[in-house]
Amino acid sequence: MRDVRGLDRTTAVSTAAVLLLGAALGLIFFYVPTDADQGFSQRIFYFHVPIALTSYVCFGWGAWKALRVLRTGDERADLESYVSIHLGVVFGALTLLTGSIWARASWGVWWTWSEDQLVLFLVLFLFYCAYFMLRFSVAPGRSRSNMSAVYALFGVVLIPVSFLAIRLSKEFIHPVVFTSHGPQMAASQFATFCVAWAALLLLYATLYRVELAGKRVDASLRELRELLT
Amino acid sequence: MTTPPKAPPSEWQYVAAAYGVVFVFVLAWVAIIGAKLQRLQRQLGELVHQARDRG
Amino acid sequence: MTYAADVVALARKDLLLELRAKETLPAMLLFVVSSLAIFHFALPAGTSHDAALGLLWVALVFTALLGLTRAFVPEREQGLFDALVLAPCDRSAIWLGKAIAVLAFLVAAEIVALPAFAAFFSGIDGRTVVAVALADVGICTVGTLLGAMAVAGQARELLLPLLFLPLAIPIVVGGVGASAGAGSRYLLFLLLYDAVFSLLAWASFEYVVAEQ
Numbered sequence: 001m002r003d004v005r006g007l008d009r010t011t012a013v014s015t016a017a018v019l020l021l022g023a024a025l026g027l028i029f030f031y032v033p034t035d036a037d038q039g040f041s042q043r044i045f046y047f048h049v050p051i052a053l054t055s056y057v058c059f060g061w062g063a064w065k066a067l068r069v070l071r072t073g074d075e076r077a078d079l080e081s082y083v084s085i086h087l088g089v090v091f092g093a094l095t096l097l098t099g100s101i102w103a104r105a106s107w108g109v110w111w112t113w114s115e116d117q118l119v120l121f122l123v124l125f126l127f128y129c130a131y132f133m134l135r136f137s138v139a140p141g142r143s144r145s146n147m148s149a150v151y152a153l154f155g156v157v158l159i160p161v162s163f164l165a166i167r168l169s170k171e172f173i174h175p176v177v178f179t180s181h182g183p184q185m186a187a188s189q190f191a192t193f194c195v196a197w198a199a200l201l202l203l204y205a206t207l208y209r210v211e212l213a214g215k216r217v218d219a220s221l222r223e224l225r226e227l228l229t
Numbered sequence: 230m231t232t233p234p235k236a237p238p239s240e241w242q243y244v245a246a247a248y249g250v251v252f253v254f255v256l257a258w259v260a261i262i263g264a265k266l267q268r269l270q271r272q273l274g275e276l277v278h279q280a281r282d283r284g
Numbered sequence: 285m286t287y288a289a290d291v292v293a294l295a296r297k298d299l300l301l302e303l304r305a306k307e308t309l310p311a312m313l314l315f316v317v318s319s320l321a322i323f324h325f326a327l328p329a330g331t332s333h334d335a336a337l338g339l340l341w342v343a344l345v346f347t348a349l350l351g352l353t354r355a356f357v358p359e360r361e362q363g364l365f366d367a368l369v370l371a372p373c374d375r376s377a378i379w380l381g382k383a384i385a386v387l388a389f390l391v392a393a394e395i396v397a398l399p400a401f402a403a404f405f406s407g408i409d410g411r412t413v414v415a416v417a418l419a420d421v422g423i424c425t426v427g428t429l430l431g432a433m434a435v436a437g438q439a440r441e442l443l444l445p446l447l448f449l450p451l452a453i454p455i456v457v458g459g460v461g462a463s464a465g466a467g468s469r470y471l472l473f474l475l476l477y478d479a480v481f482s483l484l485a486w487a488s489f490e491y492v493v494a495e496q
Contacts, residue, residue, distance in 0.1 A: 134447060
C-alpha cells in the first residue's frame with residue numbers, strides 16, 4: 001500500500017516538473033523581453049542560476065540526511081544522502097557547462113576566474129568528486145556511511161567558507177574593487193526566473209525519487225536472491 | 230585572395246547550446262535509468278524462474 | 285583534566301615513536317627543501333616576489349600532506365586502531381593528540397623551510413609567519429580527520445590528497461593573501477577557518493573511527 005502511494009507521489013512530482021519545465025521554457029523564449037544590457041545571451045541566466053541554486057539545495061539536503069545518519073544510524077538516510085549529493089554533482093557539472101557557455105557568449109572566453117559562482121562550483125565539484133572516491137574505496141557498512149556523512153557535513157560548511165575565500169581572493173588576483181549590488185531585475189524577468197527555479201527544483205525532486213526507488217529495488221532484489229539461493 | 234575570417238557564432242547559438250546541454254543531460258539520465266530498469270527486469274525474471282523451479 | 289592528560293599522552297606517544305623510527309620528519313624536511321629547489325627552476329628569471337610566495341604555500345601544503353598521509357599508518361599496520369578506539373578515553377582525544385603530533389612535525393619542517401625560502405628567494409615578513417602558523421592549525425586539524433578516513437580506504441595514499449586539497453583551497457587563499465600584504469582580514473579569515481573546521485572535526489571524529 002505504501003509503495004503504491006509513493007509511486008503516486010512520484011507521478012505527481014514528475015508531472016508537475018514536466019508542466020513547469022514547459023512553462024519555464026515558454027516564458028524564457030516567448031514572454032520575457034531581451035535584456036537591454038546583455039542581449040539575447042542573457043537568457044542562459046534563467047537556467048544557469050536556478051541550476052546552481054538547485055545544486056546547493058541538493059548538497060544541503062544531502063547534508064541534512066547525513067546528520068540523520070550520524071544521529072540515528074539510519075541506512076535509508078545514508079542512501080538518500082548519497083543520491084542527493086550525486087544529483088548535486090550532476091547539477092554542479094551542468095552549472096559549470098552552462099556558465100562556461102555564457103562566459104563565452106558574453107565575454108568571449110570559456111573560463112573566467114572573476115565569476116564567483118563558477119569558481120565556487122569548481123571547488124565544490126572537486127570536493128564532491130572526492131566524496132565519490134571515498135565512498136567507492138571503503139567497504140559498505142556502518143563505517144562507510146558515517147564517513148560519507150561526516151564528509152558531506154564538511155561540504156556544506158565548505159560552501160560559505162569557500163565563497164568568502166573566493167570573494168577575498170579577488171582582491172589580489174583582480175585589483176578591481178568588486179561591490180556587491182544585487183541584480184536589478186524587471187518584474188517579468190524575476191517571474192520567469194522564479195518559474196524556472198521551481199521547475200528545476202521539481203526536476204531534482206523527480207530525479208531524486210526515481211533514482212532512490214531504483215537503488216532500493218536493486219537492493220531488495222539482491223536480498224531476494226540471497227534468500228532464494 | 231584571402232579567405233574571409235569565420236564569423237563568430239551568433240548569440241542565439243550559444244543560448245541553444247546551453248539549453249541543449251541541459252536537454253542532453255536529461256536524455257542521458259533517462260537512458261541510464263532505462264538501462265537499469267532493463268537489468269532489474271532481467272534479474273527479476275531470473276529470480277521468478279528460480280522460485281518457480283523450486284516448486 | 286583527564287581529557288588533557290589523554291591528549292598529551294597520545295601526542296607524546298606519536299612523537300616518541302617518530303624519534304625512534306625517524307621516518308616522517310626527515311622525509312618532510314627533504315621534500316620541502318627539494319621542492320623549493322624545483323621552484324627556483326620552475327620560475328622564470330625575474331619573476332615577482334609574490335609568485336615565489338605563492339609557490340611557498342604550495343610547498344607547505346604538499347609537505348603537510350606528506351606528513352598527514354603517514355599519520356595513521358602505524359596504527360593501521362600494527363592493528364592498533366581498534367585498541368585505541370576501545371581505550372577508555374574520549375575518542376576526540378585521539379584526534380587532538382594526533383593533530384598535535386602532526387602539527388609538531390609540520391612546524392619543525394617549516395622552521396627549516398621558511399629560512400631556506402628566505403635565503404633562496406626573498407625575505408619573508410612577520411605577517412607571513414603568522415599566516416603560516418594559523419594555516420598549520422587548520423591543515424592539521426582537518427587533515428588528521430581526513431587521514432583517519434583515508435586509511436580505512438583501499439587506496440589510502442591516493443585518497444587523502446583528493447579529500448584534502450579542495451578543503452585546502454581556502455587556506456591557500458588566506459595564506460597567499462596575507463603574505464602578499466593585502467591586510468589583516470586574511471589572517472582573520474584563516475582564524476575563522478581554523479575555528480569552524482576544528483570544531484567540526486572535533487565533533488565528528490568519533491563517528492569516523494566508530495566500530496571499524
